[in-house]
Amino acid sequence: xxxxxxxxxxxxxxxxxxxxxxSASGFSFRTYAMHWVRQAPGKGLDWVAATSFDxxxxxxxxSVKGRFTISRDNYRNILYLHMNxxxxxxxxxxYCTRLTNWEEAVYWGQGTLVAVSS
Amino acid sequence: xxxxxQSPLSLPVTLGQAASISCRSSEGxxxxxxxxxxxxxxxxxxxxxxxxxxxxxxxDSGVPDRxxxxxxxxxxxLKISRxxxxxxxxxxxMQGTHWPRxxxxxxxxxxx
Numbered sequence: 001x002x003x004x005x006x007x008x009x010x011x012x013x014x015x016x017x018x019x020x021x022x023s024a025s026g027f028s029f030r031t032y033a034m035h036w037v038r039q040a041p042g043k044g045l046d047w048v049a050a051t052s053f054d055x056x057x058x059x060x061x062x063s064v065k066g067r068f069t070i071s072r073d074n075y076r077n078i079l080y081l082h083m084n085x086x087x088x089x090x091x092x093x094x095y096c097t098r099l100t101n102w103e104e105a106v107y108w109g110q111g112t113l114v115a116v117s118s
Numbered sequence: 119x120x121x122x123x124q125s126p127l128s129l130p131v132t133l134g135q136a137a138s139i140s141c142r143s144s145e146g147x148x149x150x151x152x153x154x155x156x157x158x159x160x161x162x163x164x165x166x167x168x169x170x171x172x173x174x175x176x177x178d179s180g181v182p183d184r185x186x187x188x189x190x191x192x193x194x195x196l197k198i199s200r201x202x203x204x205x206x207x208x209x210x211x212m213q214g215t216h217w218p219r220x221x222x223x224x225x226x227x228x229x230x
Contacts, residue, residue, distance in 0.1 A: 035219070037167075044224040045159070045167060045210050050217075059217045062119060095166060101155040101214040103176065108166035 002026035002107045004096045009112030016086050016116070022079040022096030022109060030054070030074040035099040036081050038092035039111070046092070049081065050099070064090075086116045120145050120213050124222035130230045137198040139225045141211035146191055148215070155214035158187055158196045161224075162207045170209075171196065203229060 008020040022034070036048040049070040050059045058070050069082040079096055093111035100106055121144040131137045147154045158171040169178050171187035174194060184199040198205055206229060211222040 044208070045161070045212070045221045047212070047219040047221060050219070059219075061218045099214075099219075101153075101157070101172060103172065103178075105179065106169040108168075110166060 002098070002105070004098065004107055004109035006094060006096050006109045006112035009094065009114045011115045011117060012086055013118050014087060014116055017082070017084045018086065018114060020081040020083070020094055020096075020112060020114070022081075024077045024079065024096075024098075027098070027107075029072075029077040032098050032100070034070075034072060034079045035097050036070060036079075037095045037097055037099070037108075038090075038114075039095070040089070040092040043092075048094070051079070083114070086114075088116050090114060091116050119218055120147075120216045120220050122211055122213055122220050122222040124209075124211060124225050127223060127225055129225055129227045131198075131201045131227060132230045133203065134200050137201050137205075137227060139196045139209055139211075139227075141189075141194045141196070141222050143192045143194075143213055145216065147213050148191070154190065156187075156189065156194050157212045157214055158185075159210045159212060159221075160205075160207045161210065162204075167210070198227075201227070201229070 003025045005023045035050040038046050051070045067085045071080045095111045096109040098107045123142045125140045156174045159167040161167040175187045186197050208224045208226050210224050
């Protein structure tokens, strides 16, 4: 079955960096676009970034552009989110998701918590 | 960026009664291929989100038929025909037409 497992979250100081990973299994990872969506404590869903199936196209929310980089390793079936210049308002659970616009099922991981605090 | 505005933000409903959530986009959501990429998600307490509806009105596999989506252009609606206890959740619309993708603020459905 499809599994998405995020890792790499933790506590980081303002201005610091972190790299999140999402290990995918149970489907042909290299043929799907992948996204990161976050959710601050007690708040709504906030779309962060996406990469095309081959990594050639990348898209970002304005709030993270220039600070976050999405990437993927299609040999190891891993999605990454490199986060730099972290701010307090980046504190959230970060979800990896196979988000599609079509009838194919949408899958989400369980999320990894990033807390930016001094 | 396309702004997605949901209403109401809080929705108390009696079990067995109908519920309706509105979602309005600041720009039209028709893509160049003619499709309208408007999705609805459900997030139960403590769980990851789950998609209910894609392309305005298509139910995902396993979604009960009491959930329905409708709308066009910039105005969309999610309806639950007879609310059950398991429907207590926050519901989000999300547009998949324009970059960056954007979600509505969420509507919290609770039982009266």
